[in-house]
Amino acid sequence: MLIAPSILSADFGNLKAEIIAICEAGCDLVHVDVMDGHFVPNLTIGPVVVSAVAKAATKPLDIHLMVENNTFFVDLFAPIKPKYISFHIEEEKHPHRLIQKIRDYGISPAITLNPHTSLSSIEYLLEDLDMVLLMSVNPGFGGQKFIPSVLEKSAALKEMILRKNVKTLIEVDGGVNDKNILELKKAGVDIVVAGNYVFGSNDYQKAIASLKV
Ligand code: DX5
Ligand code: ZN
Numbered sequence: 374m375l376i377a378p379s380i381l382s383a384d385f386g387n388l389k390a391e392i393i394a395i396c397e398a399g400c401d402l403v404h405v406d407v408m409d410g411h412f413v414p415n416l417t418i419g420p421v422v423v424s425a426v427a428k429a430a431t432k433p434l435d436i437h438l439m440v441e442n443n444t445f446f447v448d449l450f451a452p453i454k455p456k457y458i459s460f461h462i463e464e465e466k467h468p469h470r471l472i473q474k475i476r477d478y479g480i481s482p483a484i485t486l487n488p489h490t491s492l493s494s495i496e497y498l499l500e501d502l503d504m505v506l507l508m509s510v511n512p513g514f515g516g517q518k519f520i521p522s523v524l525e526k527s528a529a530l531k532e533m534i535l536r537k538n539v540k541t542l543i544e545v546d547g548g549v550n551d552k553n554i555l556e557l558k559k560a561g562v563d564i565v566v567a568g569n570y571v572f573g574s575n576d577y578q579k580a581i582a583s584l585k586v
Contacts, residue, residue: 374558376584377402377435377544379568380426381417381515392429398577402435402456404566409440412464413513420449427453437485437546439512443471451478459483459506462494472501487512488520492530500539505530510547515568519548524560531561551583558586
């Protein structure tokens with residue numbers, strides 16, 4: 374299992390030290406939640422702060438866009454050269470075009486699905502995607518309760534991936550902890566995002582290690 378701590382739960386007054394600490398504690402990616410106050414009822418950080426995060430990080434960035442105007446935000450964050458940019462399928466009229474745009478920047482494209490969104494929405498995009506991000510909470514806030522239906526959804530997505538013989542990874546975001554990590558593994562998940570569980574602990578290394586199943 375690869376671990377991507379969400380910096381939404383980090384101490385923003387001490388952000389550089391927090392980024393260095395999770396990278397040294399053995400995380401695989403640094404998950405950055407970009408919220409615009411329109412697609413979700415919360416507002417986070419823009420390219421100035423994300424550039425500072427990228428400078429401090431020794432692990433690649435995983436940018437999760439929760440915004441209304443995806444193309445505008447892709448253009449804004451692409452120069453930071455994250456490993457992944459994911460956008461919500463619920464908010465995109467031309468996902469295939471946007472996937473190509475992200476790839477043309479040399480970035481791995483990913484699509485995010487809200488808890489209610491069916492896998493059929495990405496079935497014919499799967500071969501073009503490096504990752505699918507399944508939300509296991511309603512997007513907008515850290516520290517929410519895990520929605521267990523994501524387990525069935527992930528297992529079905531894994532089946533779809535195998536049937537289509539593609540290499541797309543499955544990432545799950547929201548409410549992940551040491552209690553549900555084994556079930557997530559069994560459901561075919563490759564990467565978990567964990568905000569509150571990692572940053573709420575007093576030993577980041579131990580918290581990250583406990584998710585590496
Ligand atoms: C929610 C964000 C998540 C969130 C996860 O909108 O996408 O990345 O920070 O936080 P936890 O792990 O606390 O649920
Ligand atoms: Zn996220």
